[in-house]
Amino acid sequence: MTDGDYDYLIKLLALGDSGVGKTTFLYRYTDNKFNPKFITTVGIDFREKRVVYTTNSPNGTTGKTFKVHLQLWDTAGQERFRSLTTAFFRDAMGFLLMFDLTSQQSFLNVRNWMSQLQANAYCENPDIVLVGNKADLSDQREVQEKQAKELADKYGIPYFETSAATGAEVDKAVVTLLDLVMKRMEQCVDKPAADTHNTDGTSKLDAVPTAEKKCAC
Amino acid sequence: MKLEEESWENRHYQLCPMDLGLFQALERERVLEVLQRDKALRTIEADRIRRLKVELQGIYHQGAKTITRPYGQRSCARCQRPLGKFWDCGSVCCGCSHRICSRCRVVRSAIEWKCTMCHAFREFKIKSGDWFLEQQAKKYTDIKENGHETTGDKLLQSYQRLSFIAVVPPTPPPFKEVKSFNKSEEPKTSKPFTKSMENLMMSVSAHIRKLSKSQNDLSVEAGQLTVNYGRLNSRRKSLSEGALDRACNLCKAPSLPDLSQNAKSSEQYASSSSVYLTDDDVSYTSAYSDEHRDSNSSTGMDCGFFENSVTGEIEVAFGYNNRTSCLEITIKACRNLMFGDMRKKCHPYVKVRLLPKKYHNNKMKTAVRRGNNPVYNETFTCALEREQLVSSVVKVSVWHSRGLKRKLFLGETFLRLADFSLEKTHTQRSVWNTLGPKQRHSLGGDVELFPSDLLLLNAQLQFLTHTDDTLTGSAGQLKVVITDVWKLSVSKTAYIEGVLHLPGERELVQRTALKKTDALQMSFRVSLQELQQANLQINLWEKHTFSLADRLLRSARLAGESSWQRLQQSPGEWHDFVLPLHATVSTNMRS
Numbered sequence: 044m045t046d047g048d049y050d051y052l053i054k055l056l057a058l059g060d061s062g063v064g065k066t067t068f069l070y071r072y073t074d075n076k077f078n079p080k081f082i083t084t085v086g087i088d089f090r091e092k093r094v095v096y097t098t099n100s101p102n103g104t105t106g107k108t109f110k111v112h113l114q115l116w117d118t119a120g121q122e123r124f125r126s127l128t129t130a131f132f133r134d135a136m137g138f139l140l141m142f143d144l145t146s147q148q149s150f151l152n153v154r155n156w157m158s159q160l161q162a163n164a165y166c167e168n169p170d171i172v173l174v175g176n177k178a179d180l181s182d183q184r185e186v187q188e189k190q191a192k193e194l195a196d197k198y199g200i201p202y203f204e205t206s207a208a209t210g211a212e213v214d215k216a217v218v219t220l221l222d223l224v225m226k227r228m229e230q231c232v233d234k235p236a237a238d239t240h241n242t243d244g245t246s247k248l249d250a251v252p253t254a255e256k257k258c259a260c
Numbered sequence: 261m262k263l264e265e266e267s268w269e270n271r272h273y274q275l276c277p278m279d280l281g282l283f284q285a286l287e288r289e290r291v292l293e294v295l296q297r298d299k300a301l302r303t304i305e306a307d308r309i310r311r312l313k314v315e316l317q318g319i320y321h322q323g324a325k326t327i328t329r330p331y332g333q334r335s336c337a338r339c340q341r342p343l344g345k346f347w348d349c350g351s352v353c354c355g356c357s358h359r360i361c362s363r364c365r366v367v368r369s370a371i372e373w374k375c376t377m378c379h380a381f382r383e384f385k386i387k388s389g390d391w392f393l394e395q396q397a398k399k400y401t402d403i404k405e406n407g408h409e410t411t412g413d414k415l416l417q418s419y420q421r422l423s424f425i426a427v428v429p430p431t432p433p434p435f436k437e438v439k440s441f442n443k444s445e446e447p448k449t450s451k452p453f454t455k456s457m458e459n460l461m462m463s464v465s466a467h468i469r470k471l472s473k474s475q476n477d478l479s480v481e482a483g484q485l486t487v488n489y490g491r492l493n494s495r496r497k498s499l500s501e502g503a504l505d506r507a508c509n510l511c512k513a514p515s516l517p518d519l520s521q522n523a524k525s526s527e528q529y530a531s532s533s534s535v536y537l538t539d540d541d542v543s544y545t546s547a548y549s550d551e552h553r554d555s556n557s558s559t560g561m562d563c564g565f566f567e568n569s570v571t572g573e574i575e576v577a578f579g580y581n582n583r584t585s586c587l588e589i590t591i592k593a594c595r596n597l598m599f600g601d602m603r604k605k606c607h608p609y610v611k612v613r614l615l616p617k618k619y620h621n622n623k624m625k626t627a628v629r630r631g632n633n634p635v636y637n638e639t640f641t642c643a644l645e646r647e648q649l650v651s652s653v654v655k656v657s658v659w660h661s662r663g664l665k666r667k668l669f670l671g672e673t674f675l676r677l678a679d680f681s682l683e684k685t686h687t688q689r690s691v692w693n694t695l696g697p698k699q700r701h702s703l704g705g706d707v708e709l710f711p712s713d714l715l716l717l718n719a720q721l722q723f724l725t726h727t728d729d730t731l732t733g734s735a736g737q738l739k740v741v742i743t744d745v746w747k748l749s750v751s752k753t754a755y756i757e758g759v760l761h762l763p764g765e766r767e768l769v770q771r772t773a774l775k776k777t778d779a780l781q782m783s784f785r786v787s788l789q790e791l792q793q794a795n796l797q798i799n800l801w802e803k804h805t806f807s808l809a810d811r812l813l814r815s816a817r818l819a820g821e822s823s824w825q826r827l828q829q830s831p832g833e834w835h836d837f838v839l840p841l842h843a844t845v846s847t848n849m850r851s
Binding site: 046047049050051052085086087088089091114127130131133134136166228233 | 287290291294297298301304305307308311382385386387389391392394395396398399400410411412415
């Protein structure tokens with residue numbers, strides 16, 4: 044699988060509480076399979092997938108296609124590995140921040156993960172996609188879509204409700220993140236360094252929602 | 261919630277980051293396995309990036325303003341096409357601030373475009389992941405000091421310290437070159453860069469080498485480490501430094517060891533052959549060693565000795581096909597060639613080569629014929645831009661094929677395409693040319709000074725009309741300024757001669773000694789009518805210390821009505837010209 048015949052190497056990283064389904068999510072994405080067994084990830088792991096990316100030129104016509112090699116880092120959600128996993132944040136270009144739709148606590152921790160990202164990622168406002176996993180378990184659902192959507196909007200990041208078991212929205216979430224990263228690349232190269240800080244994306248993490256803080260504490 | 265938050269922070273600080281020692285042995289194994297996989301992936305990635313860099317370098321070398329061609333010249337910085345003053349004058353690329361013709365642009369939107377080089381560089385930055393490292397470096401200042409080590413890298417290293425592997429594998433040297441890479445890039449972000457790109461490109465090659473070196477170490481390291489991870493061995497893929505060097509040198513002069521080898525082999529051959537071969541053969545050995553023209557290898561000392569033995573002429577015809585942008589070279593025939601050996605045998609064939617080598621890489625050969633008056637009538641075509649015609653030289657050499665034995669040099673001649681005014685007609689013009697002996701590099705030891713057979717000079721010409729001149733009526737003055745004289749600093753005894761050939765065999769001559777720093781200025785009194793048929797020749801001479809005769813090193817010629825018209829249309833204005841200064845082919849001497 045790994046030869047040098049690709050145009051881009053994009054490193055993405057999945058993070059979130061233990062047991063939210065990061066590993067199964069990535070397994071579904073790369074192999075399109077589902078493993079219902081819970082095997083806790085030891086420290087870190089990664090999976091790879093080769094995808095074809097088509098750029099959309101501004102005038103609507105489909106642009107060039109590129110071969111993208113995705114390196115999808117899977118991190119352990121367990122706290123004892125945290126120092127290890129956060130150290131890997133800085134080498135990733137985009138992040139899948141995951142929580143469990145059937146666990147309120149995992150959703151509450153999203154904010155903590157966000158601040159971890161801010162501290163340890165390659166820049167202050169990296170590209171992030173918020174993913175609520177286990178959407179198929181609707182009877183055990185604890186986090187409402189509206190709630191999660193609001194939080195995502197506050198951070199200014201896309202939100203997806205996925206299910207690794209059924210595969211729903213899994214691809215879409217990753218592709219959206221890939222899209223963001225690809226756009227970021229262009230931005231970084233085209234705009235002088237000073238500008239990139241002050242353009243659109245900045246508010247993502249800087250404006251950590253104050254309202255959320257109030258109600259949570 | 262507050263408590264929860266605190267524990268998040270505390271936990272983060274409690275654990276010393278990057279310490280695998282805290283984990284159980286089994287866990288450590290698992291993590292290391294992942295890190296090894298990551299490393300394998302990074303090795304492939306580094307390989308890919310290196311390829312990209314070589315590619316980028318290739319694009320850069322294809323045609324760019326370099327240090328030898330300073331900024332400010334009226335020609336496209338990429339394809340070297342001369343640009344007009346008013347129309348087709350190109351415009352300045354926002355990326356590199358060079359003047360670019362309309363062909364060398366990559367249009368991104370209605371108003372936005374970049375020159376091919378800037379575009380390639382941008383693509384490279386994206387594809388290699390350089391953009392990411394740059395962003396990272398903004399936040400993590402330590403990256404600048406430690407190079408772009410990934411977390412995985414560091415962990416692997418820290419594990420090596422913990423591990424029981426007796427042989428401590430060499431840690432890859434920090435990418436110092438990366439630092440300079442970044443440094444040269446930083447000013448670029450604050451202001452449009454012109455030179456920084458060049459600097460950058462220079463550091464790239466060094467960088468590549470460095471990278472491959474560390475890559476080597478890495479793969480060695482992987483080999484040592486993978487006692488337990490045997491499968492990784494098969495993945496080792498990094499190029500050896502030697503191989504990379506070779507790749508780097510593709511467009512450069514042969515590397516030193518190569519040179520000495522070449523020199524040695526030809527010397528050996530010379531010594532062994534001269535024992536039993538005839539005089540003619542000896543002359544060929546010298547010729548053979550000289551085939552590495554760019555090298556400093558022993559140019560046969562006997563060369564001059566046998567100069568007289570080269571006889572014969574060759575008929576060559578040139579044509580230029582405007583439609584296909586192809587130069588057509590027809591080798592028609594040779595006559596009176598010298599014999600290949602004592603038994604009066606001759607199996608000649610002709611080699612054709614377009615110079616400068618930097619731009620043209622195709623060698624062409626005719627079939628082998630018999631006798632010393634062979635007829636070939638073979639046509640070669642090679643793609644050549646119209647603009648390059650004026651600066652190209654065709655080297656035609658005749659060789660005697662001796663089967664398995666080494667070929668024997670029979671004579672050669674150099675033909676300047678500029679002299680044939682091929683642009684005008686499609687029909688081929690054929691000329692008989694006298695074959696000469698093998699040319700030593702016209703500058704002897706100063707090969708480094710002139711890496712190619714061609715030197716481009718920037719000249720500015722101005723024509724002033726003197727309306728108040730009562731003597732000759734419409735007389736005027738032609739002023740020539742050569743701006744980059746420093747390129748000519750061959751020796752202290754060299755001087756420049758400007759000869760303006762006028763109709764009626766008249767010549768105006770000006771000689772100026774070379775001063776390294778100053779621009780060189782010449783002026784000729786000439787009338788408008790005369791100038792139209794004039795022909796300016798710039799010669800670089802060297803005073804010969806021993807023979808009292810001066811040696812012509814290089815010469816350039818500026819002719820043609822179009823150039824003069826430019827001057828006449830706007831008298832008083834300076835016009836930029838590029839003078840291709842060729843190494844002279846005949847060993848012109850004069851006292």
